[in-house]
Amino acid sequence: MPSNLDVCSAEYEEQRLQALADYQILDTPEESAFDDIVEVASLICEAPIAVVTFVDRDRQWFKSEKGLGVRETLLDVSICAHAILQPGLFIVPDTTQDPRFANNPLVTGEPHLRFYAGALLESHDGYPLGTLCVLDYQPRELTERQRFALQALANQVVAHMELMQAHREQAELIRELEATRHELAKRAATDPLTGLLNRRAFEQRLNQEVALIQRGAPPAALMLIDLDHFKRVNDALGHQAGDEVLVRFTDLCREAFRQADVIGRWGGEEFVVMLPRATVAEARHAADRLHQLLATTPMRDDISSPLFITASIGVCSLTGSSDLDGCLQKTDELLYRAKAQGRNRTVCES
Structure with a gap:
């Protein structure tokens, strides 16, 4: 436990308040677990008033109360503020005979409190947070069994707070693990350069779309794209420049x-696009848009002569009777037909 000098220090008070804040208990709604403890304390101690109270910076706040009808009071009328300055039980048999409380407005006026007994609520590292207290309108004492029960119930208050804190930490850990799992799954499915789906992830998405089509969803279109003469870019400008071109091409896609269209990097300078609920003719229009963008958008304009590239594209349909491997092979054949016909064009299945 900290020394008496430390208890009086501003630094210690800030540490105590931080310990209280760490439990995230202040200004939370009423909870049956605390209400039950208050009821039991009232019954065992035969007291009309029982309270789970926490001493904040300038107020005392009640997590649960019986017989008071309020959720907080100012600190300058708090008996609990004195109770947290010593370990164990703090008992005032007659408040009117105690100079610390004889002039307290809660003693001299409503509700005319005459008896107080509070069991300390301590954090796991020994900071006093508040009390479980019972109060009466008559001066009196507690029996030894009542004293023991009051402290035992106070220990249960702290145990429940620790359990709530552990649940919050566990929930936060689960959220962090889920976020990490999601990030790892995203990285496993993503091409690190372009941010597009990688080949494996695209094939999974393609399989899903084919399954939907087989269940009655409208047909789709599949497009394979290859950048024309891309090796010349790497040879002339270097692989870093080539990577920049691939990223710029991704933006144009x-x-x-x-x-709704799904774009993936098939490998190297090859890209693949699956267009759900699209005909081959609609896919052809999308390919034409890409050709127009390539014709008017330099891939690099920080060199003496702006760099433009072209692409060859093959397009086929995905229907309920499509064989996935066969469809990919057909699209690849259409792509190479586009290259054979002079590149910078789209060839669709007839």
């Missing part, structure tokens, strides 16, 4: 395609 996001502009050319719908938000």
Whole structure:
């Protein structure tokens, strides 16, 4: 326990208040667990008033109360503020005979409190937080059994607070683990350069779409894109410049395609797009938009001659009877037909 000198210090009081704040108990709603403890304390001690109170900076706040009808009072009328300055039980048999409380407005006026007994509520590291107290309108004493029971019930208050804190920490840990799991799953499914789905994740999404189509969803379209002569960019400007071109091309894809369309990096300079609920003709229009953007948007304009690139594209349909591997192979064949016909064009299945 801290020394008496420490107890009187402002630093110690700040540490005590921080310990109280760590429990996140102040200004929380009423809870049956605390209400039950207050009821039992009132019954055992044969007291009309019982309170779980916490001593804040300038007030005492009641987590649960019986017989008072208020949730907080100013600190300057608090008997509990004196109780937390000593360990164990703090008992005032007759408040009118105690110079510390004889002029207290709660003693001289309503509700005319004459008896007080408070069991200390301590944090796990020994800071006094408040009390479980019982009060009466008549001067009196507690029996030894009542004293023991009051302290035991106070220990249960602290134990429940510790349990609540552990539950909050566990919930926070679960949220952090879930966020980490989500981030790891996202990284496992994402191409690190472009932020698009990687090949494995795209194939999973493609399988899902085919399954939906087989259950009656409208057909979709599949598009395979290859950047023309991309090796020349790497050879002339370096791989870092090549990476910048791939990122810029990704931005153009996001502009050319719908938000519902799924874009992935198939590998190297190859990209793949799945267009749900789209016909081959609609996919062809989207490919034309991409060609137009490529024709008017330099991939790099920080060099002497702005760099433009073109792309070859193959498009096929996804229907309920589609074989996924066969569809991917067909799209690949259409892509190479576009290259054979002179590149910078789209070839669709007939």
